[in-house]
Amino acid sequence: MQLVRGLHNVRPSAQGCVATIGNFDGVHLGHQQILQSLAVRAKQLSLPSCVIIFEPQPLEYFKPEQAPVRLTRLRDKLELFQQLGVDWVLCVAFNRKFQQLSAQEFVRQVLVKALNVKHLQVGDDFRFGCDRSGDFAFLQATGAECGFSVEPTTTVMQAQQRISSTLIRQALAEADLPLAERLLGRPFSISGRVMHGQKLGRTLHAPTANVQLKRYLAPMQGVFVVQAHLADGRSVAAVANIGTRPTVEQSGRAYLEVHLLDFAEDLYGQRMTVVFHQKLRDEEKFTSLYALQAAIAEDIRLARLYWQQYAMKHRL
Ligand SMILES: Cc1cc2nc3c(=O)[nH]c(=O)nc-3n(C[C@H](O)[C@H](O)[C@H](O)COP(=O)(O)O)c2cc1C
Numbered sequence: 612m613q614l615v616r617g618l619h620n621v622r623p624s625a626q627g628c629v630a631t632i633g634n635f636d637g638v639h640l641g642h643q644q645i646l647q648s649l650a651v652r653a654k655q656l657s658l659p660s661c662v663i664i665f666e667p668q669p670l671e672y673f674k675p676e677q678a679p680v681r682l683t684r685l686r687d688k689l690e691l692f693q694q695l696g697v698d699w700v701l702c703v704a705f706n707r708k709f710q711q712l713s714a715q716e717f718v719r720q721v722l723v724k725a726l727n728v729k730h731l732q733v734g735d736d737f738r739f740g741c742d743r744s745g746d747f748a749f750l751q752a753t754g755a756e757c758g759f760s761v762e763p764t765t766t767v768m769q770a771q772q773r774i775s776s777t778l779i780r781q782a783l784a785e786a787d788l789p790l791a792e793r794l795l796g797r798p799f800s801i802s803g804r805v806m807h808g809q810k811l812g813r814t815l816h817a818p819t820a821n822v823q824l825k826r827y828l829a830p831m832q833g834v835f836v837v838q839a840h841l842a843d844g845r846s847v848a849a850v851a852n853i854g855t856r857p858t859v860e861q862s863g864r865a866y867l868e869v870h871l872l873d874f875a876e877d878l879y880g881q882r883m884t885v886v887f888h889q890k891l892r893d894e895e896k897f898t899s900l901y902a903l904q905a906a907i908a909e910d911i912r913l914a915r916l917y918w919q920q921y922a923m924k925h926r927l
């Protein structure tokens with residue numbers, strides 16, 4: 612899979628493709644259905660497949676204060692696209708110029724001129740363009756004029772609700788991890804590189820791997836039983852805190868800190884994927900480091916218990 616940033620960088624080998632457009636935040640089961648149909652069409656037509664995404668996402672550009680936190684960081688999104696057989700990702704910079712494009716101009720500049728799209732796969736309720744005027748009917752009519760076919764993918768539902776990024780954010784905010792997993796088609800996870808922390812964890816008898824979040828704001832907070840997937844393929848039972856660590860810091864910066872159970876290796880600089888299994892409690896501001904240390908000890912005890920029961924249930 613190849614990533615192209617900007618319309619002017621599209622290479623001839625990506626042209627004449629089958630394409631889809633959207634944010635794909637979460638790459639949930641609804642998104643996966645579109646991407647699977649895209650792969651099938653690409654194979655049938657012997658054409659490359661292309662996903663068109665925007666950075667920033669349109670709402671993050673229009674109303675940053677109202678834009679929801681993301682479920683997937685760009686790198687994870689790209690990895691999921693690759694697993695689903697996408698050949699090209701065109702990442703379009705969503706800026707002032709782009710924002711003003713009418714649906715007609717969007718089709719002309721992006722789909723026809725830059726990509727020469729032969730087939731478009733979209734959700735049946737997909738809308739785009741500066742006034743959201745580009746809907747499925749519009750795409751079909753314009754496609755007929757410009758030489759590309761358009762196919763709708765039916766909405767994927769779960770318990771009578773359309774699977775959506777919003778629904779998954781709600782599930783995570785309520786710590787309903789099983790529901791988030793049913794909507795995503797995989798357990799919720801966050802990946803990042805392990806950075807050096809303040810080394811306070813050792814004093815608290817719980818050394819932690821600090822997963823770098825940069826500007827990423829997680830859709831949930833608190834202490835969780837997790838599994839840490841390491842770069843070498845190992846999975847290690849762990850417990851993690853995602854939050855601002857109010858007991859030791861007032862900056863408001865978010866951290867993801869993972870204490871791996873019975874593990875004493877150097878992880879600095881490695882990429883780690885943290886898979887969330889169960890919430891244990893909310894993050895708290897303790898009155899002393901001693902109280903924090905006691906709380907973390909209890910978290911570790913509960914995490915061990917969880918993994919013991921997990922091993923019994925799954926006959927590991
Ligand atoms: C299981 C676990 C639970 C935690 N719970 C809290 C908490 O409730 N409140 C808090 O302020 N910090 C909490 N922390 C974060 C610790 O304050 C932090 O890991 C510690 O200061 C070590 O920081 P360092 O990695 O920079 O050395 C928790 C960390 C872990 C691993």
Ligand SMILES: Nc1ncnc2c1ncn2[C@@H]1O[C@H](COP(=O)(O)OP(=O)(O)OP(=O)(O)O)[C@@H](O)[C@H]1O
Pocket residue numbers: 632633634635636640641642644645732733734735736737764765766767768773774775776777
């Ligand atoms: N549950 C679903 N079933 C089928 N298609 C979906 C579903 N959810 C989103 N899609 C389609 O996936 C593509 C990408 O959607 P995009 O992520 O941009 O926004 P969306 O429709 O608002 O999704 P969400 O609300 O999940 O963020 C669109 O074609 C959209 O119609």
